[in-house]
Amino acid sequence: MECLDKVKIRKEDLGIIPLPKKVDVKEGFYKGSLVKIKKTLLQDENQNESLTQLEKEAYVLEISSDSIEISAKSEIGLFYGEMTLRELSMTFDEKIPCLYIEDKPDFEWRGFMLDCARNFYPVEFIYKLLDALALHKINRFHWHLTDDQGWRIPVKEYPLLTEVGAWRNDCRYTWEEKVGGFYTEDEIKAVVKKASELNIIVIPEIETPGHASSVLASYPNLGCTGGPYNVESRFGIFDDVLCSGNDEIFTLYEKVFDTVCRLFPGPYVHIGGDECPRTRWENCPKCQQRKKDLGLETTGELQSYLTVRFAKMLEERGKTPIGWDEVLEGTEKLGLPKSLIVQSWRGLSGGETAAKLGHKAIMSPQTAGCYLDYKHRDTPLEPGMIGVTTLKKSFEFEPTTKEMTPENKANVLGGQGNLWSECIYSSKLAEYMIFPRLCAIADKLWTCEGNSDLKAFMNRLDVHKKRLEKLDFLFYNGDVE
Numbered sequence: 001m002e003c004l005d006k007v008k009i010r011k012e013d014l015g016i017i018p019l020p021k022k023v024d025v026k027e028g029f030y031k032g033s034l035v036k037i038k039k040t041l042l043q044d045e046n047q048n049e050s051l052t053q054l055e056k057e058a059y060v061l062e063i064s065s066d067s068i069e070i071s072a073k074s075e076i077g078l079f080y081g082e083m084t085l086r087e088l089s090m091t092f093d094e095k096i097p098c099l100y101i102e103d104k105p106d107f108e109w110r111g112f113m114l115d116c117a118r119n120f121y122p123v124e125f126i127y128k129l130l131d132a133l134a135l136h137k138i139n140r141f142h143w144h145l146t147d148d149q150g151w152r153i154p155v156k157e158y159p160l161l162t163e164v165g166a167w168r169n170d171c172r173y174t175w176e177e178k179v180g181g182f183y184t185e186d187e188i189k190a191v192v193k194k195a196s197e198l199n200i201i202v203i204p205e206i207e208t209p210g211h212a213s214s215v216l217a218s219y220p221n222l223g224c225t226g227g228p229y230n231v232e233s234r235f236g237i238f239d240d241v242l243c244s245g246n247d248e249i250f251t252l253y254e255k256v257f258d259t260v261c262r263l264f265p266g267p268y269v270h271i272g273g274d275e276c277p278r279t280r281w282e283n284c285p286k287c288q289q290r291k292k293d294l295g296l297e298t299t300g301e302l303q304s305y306l307t308v309r310f311a312k313m314l315e316e317r318g319k320t321p322i323g324w325d326e327v328l329e330g331t332e333k334l335g336l337p338k339s340l341i342v343q344s345w346r347g348l349s350g351g352e353t354a355a356k357l358g359h360k361a362i363m364s365p366q367t368a369g370c371y372l373d374y375k376h377r378d379t380p381l382e383p384g385m386i387g388v389t390t391l392k393k394s395f396e397f398e399p400t401t402k403e404m405t406p407e408n409k410a411n412v413l414g415g416q417g418n419l420w421s422e423c424i425y426s427s428k429l430a431e432y433m434i435f436p437r438l439c440a441i442a443d444k445l446w447t448c449e450g451n452s453d454l455k456a457f458m459n460r461l462d463v464h465k466k467r468l469e470k471l472d473f474l475f476y477n478g479d480v481e
């Protein structure tokens with residue numbers, strides 16, 4: 001067997017996703033025990049304080065015939081070295097090729113969003129996903145917890161949010177049957193704990209001021225007309241939103257954010273802000289009084305009034321607010337808090353504008369490969385809705401554009417793949433929509449510059465698909481464009 005030890009594996013056959021910065025494959029194989037990995041923390045006390053997140057996430061992995069060593073400047077770097085090693089051991093079992101890898105991410109925000117409002121996914125599925133996110137070195141789990149079709153987080157001062165707001169008529173089967181559910185505090189804590197062990201920050205999203213049917217069905221006094229309202233069983237954009245002239249909405253959201261900030265120790269809370277029609281505000285005496293009191297020119301500016309109020313509530317609780325790119329509209333008079341991070345979804349331009357204005361931005365454009373609820377291909381047989389996101393398109397995604405100045409680019413934290421779940425009725429179907437497009441997005445968020453060879457990615461993906469199979473994930477396996 002001596003000669004086999006001289007065999008050198010081709011670099012692409014390692015199939016590492018996301019693509020490492022530098023890989024040297026050497027002759028021979030490691031044949032020891034994976035239990036005996038040497039981890040070295042390169043600690044320099046003076047330096048550690050000033051390390052950027054990207055430096056903290058960097059690692060070196062060295063595999064020789066008789067040793068495996070991971071070194072990094074922080075525990076997070078050691079963890080990512082382990083994730084690379086985990087991929088290799090899943091492919092090569094106990095016989096891992098000798099190699100040297102030096103690696104570091106390009107973007108600090110490498111995210112994935114799961115919509116648990118339109119379809120309620122069991123907590124076990126979230127655990128399974130978190131494990132896969134970590135393997136892909138994704139470090140942000142954006143948890144969409146409230147929408148027109150369901151409210152998924154209990155708030156003890158407002159019990160109807162889950163007693164009423166978590167359930168809707170299931171019009172797919174019968175008008176009688178209620179579907180839905182919510183996560184208990186213990187389940188939420190367990191998700192946050194598991195994520196934290198995997199170096200993933202959980203970002204809860206509590207939608208304001210639109211997509212609010214589940215809140216209004218629970219507490220109809222918070223809407224402009226007073227209701228009655230239903231938790232929506234249809235999908236779309238609805239005119240009934242939070243009444244911007246009613247101070248009781250702030251009383252409720254103070255308590256909601258108390259609960260959210262207690263359960264989610266991470267630095268961010270998402271306040272939504274997308275797709276909020278002004279129809280009710282135009283015709284509501286309270287909203288029009290508010291507009292007059294604030295001296296606003298247009299009813300649309302009431303949204304920035306609400307964004308500022310909600311963002312302030314979170315800042316008071318030590319959190320950084322995030323909003324979808326619509327928060328940039330109608331801000332002529334009241335502006336936006338500088339701390340607000342803008343998440344660009346209708347394209348890249350919202351993120352570009354935000355970055356120019358000095359806001360941090362997250363890119364998750366529906367137009368450029370980040371919407372995972374879209375079909376994989378434009379054929380009637382593929383599941384999905386609205387548009388098409390081919391695997392090629394996801395691989396071509398880049399969070400910054402050529403038009404951006406270096407200063408603006410520095411404001412782009414990174415990007416995200418989003419799975420909305422209007423038509424994604426089961427966890428298995430969710431897997432099929434997520435993979436392998438999220439593999440491509442993760443690849444680009446870790447290594448963007450110089451990573452544009454689709455064929456090379458597909459070669460790595462061939463190896464990587466076996467890992468997805470081992471982890472029992474269903475994935476799309478058809479044409480890439």
Ligand SMILES: [Zn+2]
Nearest residue numbers: 224243284287
């Ligand atoms: Zn109103």
